[in-house]
Amino acid sequence: MLSCRFSRRSASPTMAKDKTDLLQGTLDLLILKALQRAGSTHGYGISVQLRAWSKEALQVDQGSLYPALYRLEERGWIDATWGTSENNRKAKFYTLTKAGLKQLAAETTNWRNVASAINAILEGT
Amino acid sequence: MSLLRTLRFRLRALFHRGQLDREMDEEMRFHLEMEAVEHARDGTSPDEARRRAAVAFGGRERIREEMRDVRGWMWLDSLLRDVRQSWRSLRRSPGFLLTAVAIVALGIGGNTFVFSLINGIFLRPLPFPHPEQLVDIDETAPKWNLRYAGIHYGDFEAWREHNETFSGMAHWRADEFSLATDDRSERVPGQRVTHDLADVLGIQPVLGRMFRADEEMRGDAKIALLGYHIWDEWFGRDPGVIGRTIVVNAEPREIIGVLPRTAVFPSRAAVWLPFTSTPTYWSGLAIGRLKPGVTVDQASADLLRIHRARISIAKENEITSPLVQPVLNRHLGEGRLIAFVLQGFVGILFLIACANVAGLMMARSLARAPEIGMRAALGASRLQIARQLTIESTLVASVGAGIGALLGHWLLHGWLSWLVHALPAWAQFSPDWRFVLVTIGLIMVCGAVGGMVPARHLLARGTYALVPGPSAFQATHPAARVSSLRFLVVGEIAMALVLLVSAGLLGRAFIRVNQIDPGFRTDHILTYGLFLPEARYKDGPTQLAFFQEHLERVRALPDVVSASASTVLPFTGTHQGSFFEPEGGIPGGPDAKKPVILTRLSLPGYFATMEIPMVAGRDFGEQDWHYKIIVNETLARLFWPGSDAVGKRMRSPGGNGPWLEVIGVARDVRHYGLETETRPGVYVPFVAMPKSGIGIVIRTKVDPASLAPTIRSLIRHQDPTLPIAGLASMEERIAQSLFVRRMYSGMTIAFAAIAVTMATAGLYGIIAYVVGRRAREFGIRTALGASARSILHLVVRDGAVLASIGIAAGLVAGLLAAHAISALLAGVSPFDPVVLVASCATIAILTLLACILPARRAMRVDPIAALRAE
Numbered sequence: 001m002l003s004c005r006f007s008r009r010s011a012s013p014t015m016a017k018d019k020t021d022l023l024q025g026t027l028d029l030l031i032l033k034a035l036q037r038a039g040s041t042h043g044y045g046i047s048v049q050l051r052a053w054s055k056e057a058l059q060v061d062q063g064s065l066y067p068a069l070y071r072l073e074e075r076g077w078i079d080a081t082w083g084t085s086e087n088n089r090k091a092k093f094y095t096l097t098k099a100g101l102k103q104l105a106a107e108t109t110n111w112r113n114v115a116s117a118i119n120a121i122l123e124g125t
Numbered sequence: 126m127s128l129l130r131t132l133r134f135r136l137r138a139l140f141h142r143g144q145l146d147r148e149m150d151e152e153m154r155f156h157l158e159m160e161a162v163e164h165a166r167d168g169t170s171p172d173e174a175r176r177r178a179a180v181a182f183g184g185r186e187r188i189r190e191e192m193r194d195v196r197g198w199m200w201l202d203s204l205l206r207d208v209r210q211s212w213r214s215l216r217r218s219p220g221f222l223l224t225a226v227a228i229v230a231l232g233i234g235g236n237t238f239v240f241s242l243i244n245g246i247f248l249r250p251l252p253f254p255h256p257e258q259l260v261d262i263d264e265t266a267p268k269w270n271l272r273y274a275g276i277h278y279g280d281f282e283a284w285r286e287h288n289e290t291f292s293g294m295a296h297w298r299a300d301e302f303s304l305a306t307d308d309r310s311e312r313v314p315g316q317r318v319t320h321d322l323a324d325v326l327g328i329q330p331v332l333g334r335m336f337r338a339d340e341e342m343r344g345d346a347k348i349a350l351l352g353y354h355i356w357d358e359w360f361g362r363d364p365g366v367i368g369r370t371i372v373v374n375a376e377p378r379e380i381i382g383v384l385p386r387t388a389v390f391p392s393r394a395a396v397w398l399p400f401t402s403t404p405t406y407w408s409g410l411a412i413g414r415l416k417p418g419v420t421v422d423q424a425s426a427d428l429l430r431i432h433r434a435r436i437s438i439a440k441e442n443e444i445t446s447p448l449v450q451p452v453l454n455r456h457l458g459e460g461r462l463i464a465f466v467l468q469g470f471v472g473i474l475f476l477i478a479c480a481n482v483a484g485l486m487m488a489r490s491l492a493r494a495p496e497i498g499m500r501a502a503l504g505a506s507r508l509q510i511a512r513q514l515t516i517e518s519t520l521v522a523s524v525g526a527g528i529g530a531l532l533g534h535w536l537l538h539g540w541l542s543w544l545v546h547a548l549p550a551w552a553q554f555s556p557d558w559r560f561v562l563v564t565i566g567l568i569m570v571c572g573a574v575g576g577m578v579p580a581r582h583l584l585a586r587g588t589y590a591l592v593p594g595p596s597a598f599q600a601t602h603p604a605a606r607v608s609s610l611r612f613l614v615v616g617e618i619a620m621a622l623v624l625l626v627s628a629g630l631l632g633r634a635f636i637r638v639n640q641i642d643p644g645f646r647t648d649h650i651l652t653y654g655l656f657l658p659e660a661r662y663k664d665g666p667t668q669l670a671f672f673q674e675h676l677e678r679v680r681a682l683p684d685v686v687s688a689s690a691s692t693v694l695p696f697t698g699t700h701q702g703s704f705f706e707p708e709g710g711i712p713g714g715p716d717a718k719k720p721v722i723l724t725r726l727s728l729p730g731y732f733a734t735m736e737i738p739m740v741a742g743r744d745f746g747e748q749d750w751h752y753k754i755i756v757n758e759t760l761a762r763l764f765w766p767g768s769d770a771v772g773k774r775m776r777s778p779g780g781n782g783p784w785l786e787v788i789g790v791a792r793d794v795r796h797y798g799l800e801t802e803t804r805p806g807v808y809v810p811f812v813a814m815p816k817s818g819i820g821i822v823i824r825t826k827v828d829p830a831s832l833a834p835t836i837r838s839l840i841r842h843q844d845p846t847l848p849i850a851g852l853a854s855m856e857e858r859i860a861q862s863l864f865v866r867r868m869y870s871g872m873t874i875a876f877a878a879i880a881v882t883m884a885t886a887g888l889y890g891i892i893a894y895v896v897g898r899r900a901r902e903f904g905i906r907t908a909l910g911a912s913a914r915s916i917l918h919l920v921v922r923d924g925a926v927l928a929s930i931g932i933a934a935g936l937v938a939g940l941l942a943a944h945a946i947s948a949l950l951a952g953v954s955p956f957d958p959v960v961l962v963a964s965c966a967t968i969a970i971l972t973l974l975a976c977i978l979p980a981r982r983a984m985r986v987d988p989i990a991a992l993r994a995e
Binding site for chain 1: 130131134148149151152153155156158159160162187191192194
């Protein structure tokens, strides 16, 4: 089982590096996709869904998730509103915006290009 | 992604931090609970589930930090944290804080005071639209020895009509008028103006209207515009004032308008009257508004062209030329050097204050070296340590600046009421953006110096050197080898010496000016002006009769020794000029200068009352007009150099006038001021050309001011509606003429005294500190056999070396400064030995004291205690 942790590139040079460092751009892509597939959800819901869809392979570190959500909201790709969850607790719900949808498409294309480029390199002997 | 949205988010992050933090906590809590629920489903107990969830959640604080990082403004958070920490640390050393704040307050207070003055007078633009387009126009005639000759109306009309560079031009003349309503009567300053003055300045009357072109000159409409302050004080801002009558020089005039508050340029005129021509051809000033983009030189050339084109009809236009300059140059030119000197003084005072603060900060940070070293060991970089020191000193500087600004404000308002007649009426002194900018600049300089100097020293050998340990075993404490401290000491001594030398020279100049002989006996003289309205005193004989009767009554008073009168009195700012030619022509031929001659019409007994000695010849015998005149020494030297002027003749140029014979030569009188050059002058008996206005002089037995009420009732008796102008003793007038000089001489001495005190205190502090730190070293020396006296010599010698360097540097700088201000020194040499020796001696003695007192303490150090102490 592959366990990846998403973490922000830290500014302080003395902080230790993690096992698998995925760039924050990829996390943004996954969050946007999650919101497209699941519609309106809260942060916990996103992390659960990502774990489920990746078949437990991807576990999003809360320290990366919430900062990423704030950043995406600031950039206008997702909108946030306070609502009540399924068990009647107050939670912040996120939805994809039109601009976010466009960004998702762009990032998906970008990821595909990068992935095929890397694949092409790895295929060669 | 829009900029607006980002901005909104950032601002929200800045101002609603608390709310964002709460929302973040809420979100985290929700997430944690959901995780706990999930873990509970696995069968664990609620507590265990929560614990597992918390562990899985990770460090909450770290996440919070990450979130805050994304939000931005981290630098602001850490800055605020540093500021709070510095403030706490400063509060723990109240002695240091109070001393440092007091020093900064003094340094900045002086600066805000002087800068407010300079800002209000020189830097702020005039309160008119596009003030940079306004220029002053006058005529200059070097051949007549007149920088400003006044304007001939014909020239003005020609300029106004034919120019291509001005969008408007107006002519005006300052004058004094007797203003009267039913219940009030006063002599006030006023102006005669052409109708376009309001347009040129760009102002509108707040009530009523401005004059029209047909109302001036021959139109001579009997109308007036009121100044705003007169409308306020005399009419209580009554809007119904339009149409009412006001009596000007005994002539009723209709009030047709009220001027706005800004119309106090160039002087605080009480009334504006329509322009009329005067018997003297050249008078008054003009103000013009340049067309956009036109330079002063272009305008000058344009007017010169028109001016010279008129030579065929006005041959004086060969000698006169139009003079165009930015309007403030005309009114402020001489003050600039004084402002520069004052600003220089407070600037140096500020630097001394900064040096003292740096010294204090240095001592404090050296005392805290172990703490700082600990911080370095825990990972603080040099930049961070330097930043913390700078924040502390900037904090001190800010508090000091706040107090200093209040101090400066208080000083300013205290002095303004006293200075008001020496300052231009249109100057505003409230703080504006320039003031704020300068104050912030001063805070930053002080903070930077106070932080960087200790930081530079502390970190010179790397942060490792700060860690407590090895330095404790060094025989000589690092503090003793501090070159920065030495630099501060030398700098303070030098700067204090510069100020002392400059202030001393200015003081000496003031004393010298005070001792200048005005040419007559100045004590116990009362002066005032009487101006008879021509409406009631129509001709010469009537006017003469009035004055003669008045003088007889005055002479009858018991406390009066003698009394007389003249049309222009010294130290009153008045002038009356004419031209004369000696028989045989002016020496030097037709191209020689034909200076204007001050012409005074005097009544009998004038020379005796003023006690002006006769250098040759005699006083007027009778008062009939026998074409006999008296000249002053300057005129005698000018017209008849090398020979006796008595018996010679002169007359008005042109060859048609009668010959005037010189019967006496009077001692020169400093008419225009103690420092101003005397012009050639002539005294003519009043009967020759009686005038309606005259200045009375009375020599009294008692204090002149005590006679004032008697004089007032005497005038009221003779003519109840006649106001008296300028009732004052001659000594008061002379003191008034010296007012500006007295003010800045006093200020510079005060600033120099504060600076020297501060520098001495700073010196003492630094030397005492260094001596204190070297206690160990002295202990060792004593243990090794050094005598107490040799320790004393050690300290004093170190101090003396620094003092010598400081004094040498200060002397050089001081001489340069003295040379720069030599225009203000009224003949005192910049190398004046008395001032130089006294200043150097004062500094040397103070420095010696600052060394000896701590040194004596050093002598008494017990070696055993010192060696054990560390």
